[in-house]
Amino acid sequence: MNTDLLPLPGRLPAGIERFPVTACGSPAPCPVCHECAADCADCVVCERDACPHCRVPDLTPRTATMLVVAGLTLAHDLRTAMLASARPVFRNHLARAFETLTEALERGERPRPRSLIEQLCLHLMIRYATDLACDVGETLCANLPYSDYDYYFYRLYDTLLPDDRHEPYVEETVRTRGCERVFDFDHLAEVVHRSESSWVLFESTVDAN
Incomplete structure (x- = not known):
């Protein structure tokens, strides 16, 4: 994890505090x-x-902050390795999806995925934020209001994601190496590249939902 990217307490976007605590x-x-x-x-x-x-509330200021940090970190990691990747365009699409979802949270808005690729990225943000909350949550959120509903990430899979059509791609991305959970975007890129229906990932799902 690139800890240099993590926001410092007191320097988080003002929109984060728009989320309810009760x-x-x-x-x-x-x-x-x-x-x-x-x-x-x-x-x-x-x-x-x-x-x-x-x-x-499913999204509190502290819960939203962990999602923001997860999205920023994953987008940064994607862009850092973009030039060395065999699929730089795909990595760019993923990074932009993470950034779009993160920007909504920073404004104090609920992220609304508009395609399967954004659903996938939001799912990965929730998964990563669950780990981050245990590791750095109290440090990053020290100046944010406390809520009895902080860090109930399991609820977000139901409240933020419209369906589960993206989940096969989650299985292709999330890997375990030893005791560590990693996100293998290069493997995902190859799976999508070989798929005859890869275009579905980028098709808008707004009208369907």
């Missing part, structure tokens, strides 16, 4: 479940997503 957002009890005071963290109804008024 579910209710109001000091008054919820009119439906009546268990919430300032938050839904201890409410059994909200925990089961059974209340239409209380939505447990």
Whole structure:
């Protein structure tokens, strides 16, 4: 991991703090479940997503920050090795997809993948951010507000990704070497290059969703 790229505490994009830290957002009890005071963290109804008024946040400032760091790092690594790669154009497409998703988060917006390649990249960002949160989360997010919903990355696969059509490509990218998880973009590039339907990765999925 290129730790020189990681944002320093206090220098994160201002848009990150637009993401919520509580579910209710109001000091008054919820009119439906009546268990919430300032938050839904201890409410059994909200925990089961059974209340239409209380939505447990999937993206908090700290969770979004880990996704940003993951996206920046993966994009940087792709561009660093681009000239030495046999598939530099494909690497450029991947890097740009990571950057597009990251830019949305930096503005305080939910990332909305518009193609299978962006779905794949967002999936990889979630996977990488899960590891990063354990390693450097507390350091990078020291100045950000705390939430009881921080780092629930497993929810993001359902809330941010519209479907699972990209998942076969995840299996071609994520490899394990010893005890370390690595992202083998060169192997992915070769798999896509050999595929007769590789164009589907870059086709817009906005209308379909």
